[in-house]
Amino acid sequence: MSGLSGLLAQAFLAGGVLAIAAFGELLAERVGVLNLGVEGLMSLGAVVAIIAVDSGTSPVGGLLASVAVGLLAGAIFAFATVTMRASQVLSGMALTLGGSGLAAAIGRPYAGEPARASFGALHIPLLERLPVLGSALFSQSLPILLAWLLLPAGLHALFHGTRHGLSLRAIGEAPGAADAQGLRVLPLRFVYVTLGAGLSAAAGGTLTLAFVPSWSEGMVAGRGWIAVALVIFAGYRPWRLAGGALLFGLVGSFGYLAQARGWGIPPTLLGMLPYLVTMLFMIAPPLLRRGGGGWAAPASLGLPYFRDER
Amino acid sequence: MSGWTVQRIPAITLGVRLAAYGLALLAAILLAGLLSVGVGLPPLRLGGTILYACFATRFGLQDLALLATPLILCGLSVLMLLRVGLWNIGADGQFYVGATCAAAVGLFVGAPPWLGLPLAGLAGAAGGAAWIALPAFARLVLGVSEIITTLLLNFVARLLVDGLATGAWRDVHSSVTGQTQRIPIVLPRFPHDWHFGPVHAGVLAAPAIALLLSLAFRFTRWGYELRLCGANPQAAAYGGMPVRRRLLQAMLLGGAIAGLAGAIELTGTVHRLESGISNGYGYTGIIVAVLAAGAPLGAIVTGLLMAVVLNGGTVLQIHGLPAAAASCFIGVVLLVVALAERLAHYRLVRLRPAALAAGRAAR
Numbered sequence: 118m119s120g121l122s123g124l125l126a127q128a129f130l131a132g133g134v135l136a137i138a139a140f141g142e143l144l145a146e147r148v149g150v151l152n153l154g155v156e157g158l159m160s161l162g163a164v165v166a167i168i169a170v171d172s173g174t175s176p177v178g179g180l181l182a183s184v185a186v187g188l189l190a191g192a193i194f195a196f197a198t199v200t201m202r203a204s205q206v207l208s209g210m211a212l213t214l215g216g217s218g219l220a221a222a223i224g225r226p227y228a229g230e231p232a233r234a235s236f237g238a239l240h241i242p243l244l245e246r247l248p249v250l251g252s253a254l255f256s257q258s259l260p261i262l263l264a265w266l267l268l269p270a271g272l273h274a275l276f277h278g279t280r281h282g283l284s285l286r287a288i289g290e291a292p293g294a295a296d297a298q299g300l301r302v303l304p305l306r307f308v309y310v311t312l313g314a315g316l317s318a319a320a321g322g323t324l325t326l327a328f329v330p331s332w333s334e335g336m337v338a339g340r341g342w343i344a345v346a347l348v349i350f351a352g353y354r355p356w357r358l359a360g361g362a363l364l365f366g367l368v369g370s371f372g373y374l375a376q377a378r379g380w381g382i383p384p385t386l387l388g389m390l391p392y393l394v395t396m397l398f399m400i401a402p403p404l405l406r407r408g409g410g411g412w413a414a415p416a417s418l419g420l421p422y423f424r425d426e427r
Numbered sequence: 428m429s430g431w432t433v434q435r436i437p438a439i440t441l442g443v444r445l446a447a448y449g450l451a452l453l454a455a456i457l458l459a460g461l462l463s464v465g466v467g468l469p470p471l472r473l474g475g476t477i478l479y480a481c482f483a484t485r486f487g488l489q490d491l492a493l494l495a496t497p498l499i500l501c502g503l504s505v506l507m508l509l510r511v512g513l514w515n516i517g518a519d520g521q522f523y524v525g526a527t528c529a530a531a532v533g534l535f536v537g538a539p540p541w542l543g544l545p546l547a548g549l550a551g552a553a554g555g556a557a558w559i560a561l562p563a564f565a566r567l568v569l570g571v572s573e574i575i576t577t578l579l580l581n582f583v584a585r586l587l588v589d590g591l592a593t594g595a596w597r598d599v600h601s602s603v604t605g606q607t608q609r610i611p612i613v614l615p616r617f618p619h620d621w622h623f624g625p626v627h628a629g630v631l632a633a634p635a636i637a638l639l640l641s642l643a644f645r646f647t648r649w650g651y652e653l654r655l656c657g658a659n660p661q662a663a664a665y666g667g668m669p670v671r672r673r674l675l676q677a678m679l680l681g682g683a684i685a686g687l688a689g690a691i692e693l694t695g696t697v698h699r700l701e702s703g704i705s706n707g708y709g710y711t712g713i714i715v716a717v718l719a720a721g722a723p724l725g726a727i728v729t730g731l732l733m734a735v736v737l738n739g740g741t742v743l744q745i746h747g748l749p750a751a752a753a754s755c756f757i758g759v760v761l762l763v764v765a766l767a768e769r770l771a772h773y774r775l776v777r778l779r780p781a782a783l784a785a786g787r788a789a790r
Contacts (some may be wrong), residue, residue: 218754399576
């Protein structure tokens with residue numbers, strides 16, 4: 118593998134995990150719910166996937182197990198924030214703290230053990246012979262390929278190509294108006310917040326089954342928060358999100374490269390790089406484009422919907 | 428014939444709010460008890476063990492005071508921003524940086540003790556304030572959510588302390604890795620015949636700052652303006668208040684309090700800069716602030732409460748439960764409190780027959 122495609126392969130891998138988590142967050146935010154629990158969902162998904170493959174299921178079964186635990190936790194979160202209209206910030210922090218704590222508790226016997234099964238590289242015929250992309254993208258594992266090929270196209274088609282997607286965006290922008298149109302605001306919010314949580318947890322499963330192949334406490338290391346930042350950075354659009362995830366992945370793989378080549382950058386500084394660059398990506402866009410241009414958050418993001426306040 | 432209906436009320440009194448939080452806490456404890464039955468542990472005996480370990484011995488009480496101090500201060504830091512309607516999820520990072528700046532004073536400034544202590548405290552507060560300056564700029568000038576920016580800097584601060592404690596500032600004379608040498612600036616302890624043991628003068632800072640904030644919130648124009656700028660910025664600006672300046676002051680002060688907490692932890696309790704010196708105090712500070720319902724004096728009580736929870740986690744560890752159980756429990760408490768806060772905004776009202784009849788007639 119040449120230098121460039123090696124770097125790209127690493128970027129597609131690291132960025133793919135971020136992309137899956139961020140697409141889950143996008144589902145929730147598009148219908149107007151800010152889910153700050155991604156970090157906890159990823160931890161739960163990561164540990165459950167490891168436990169599942171350890172008890173003998175296939176990697177696909179492990180990934181499905183992480184989706185299942187994400188759906189369950191997401192349903193609890195959606196019950197609190199959508200049905201009961203509790204504070205989204207508090208409920209999200211609860212999910213992050215509780216999810217990370219629970220994952221650390223139940224994952225203790227598995228910490229540091231290599232995963233018993235993990236995703237292997239899929240070699241897609243013909244495409245894998247493409248010059249750079251062939252070895253960088255089309256030789257990745259199944260969940261990573263889905264993250265780059267299926268999810269952005271699928272979510273773009275859903276949100277910007279179907280009537281149902283238009284309804285979902287309306288619920289995120291103006292739930293009162295959507296309600297007056299006869300759309301069922303709370304049930305739809307509940308369903309999409311829960312589905313998004315399942316997807317975010319799958320990112321955790323991808324982390325342990327396709328990226329690191331092992332579980333250790335604290336291994337999610339802020340990826341959930343970077344995913345939340347990524348959604349904002351991408352202006353809530355699926356394709357931009359995919360591009361942003363690749364950019365974030367490149368930043369991460371730059372660290373590996375610097376370490377491997379021995380460029381003499383202190384490891385502490387390299388460790389800080391993803392967070393600092395995420396900060397930069399949060400701050401730079403609004404500094405450069407002042408207002409407008411379809412980058413704004415859904416207008417009702419973070420606000421609970423009360424029909425009597427319409 | 429009569430019926431019942433649920434009615435939403437726009438604002439609730441402090442009493443109702445506190446009652447709701449109390450019930451929520453009780454529900455969370457019950458849930459934890461049920462869970463412990465589920466895994467085959469006797470909940471009452473575990474609870475008794477925790478309470479005994481915290482309150483019945485002198486060592487327990489000393490530990491409680493030492494643990495509650497950073498929790499109350501981090502809670503006050505979060506509360507400071509909540510006052511103006513903002514979230515400080517970054518108290519943990521500000522705590523780390525505050526401890527780092529205080530350690531720098533101790534390691535590199537050869538000041539006499541009477542000067543060294545205030546200098547270390549100031550350095551800690553300044554470091555904490557500096558650590559929130561970038562998120563404050565992003566929030567107040569560019570409109571970038573302070574939740575994610577403050578949180579991201581936690582990871583950076585943690586790595587900074589890791590890097591210093593294992594690298595440039597490591598103790599070269601010790602075989603223990605990941606810590607600096609002993610910091611020569613030390614907070615004084617209480618007179619020996621008081622039997623306060625390792626409890627240092629820094630524990631007084633938490634109630635003192637809580638009292639100061641409480642007085643400032645209640646009796647000064649500044650405190651009034653802070654509240655209004657948080658509750659309704661448009662109205663505050665219309666009333667001629669410098670909204671952005673007040674928000675900036677609240678954010679910097681919040682960062683400074685968390686940084687001071689780090690400096691106190693370093694000079695009073697830990698005495699060396701080491702990886703993981705915060706133990707998640709900044710995150711627990713969020714629930715300390717939320718449970719205190721915006722009242723600085725309330726944070727003293729809720730900080731002590733969370734100290735019992737964390738201490739309980741340590742006790743449970745001895746009984747073979749993972750340390751993460753405490754953070755799991757804090758997550759449950761947060762969720763139940765968020766639910767209770769909302770539920771407290773509803774009341775059950777009885778429909779009188781006349782009203783029902785009128786309703787039917789109208790239909």
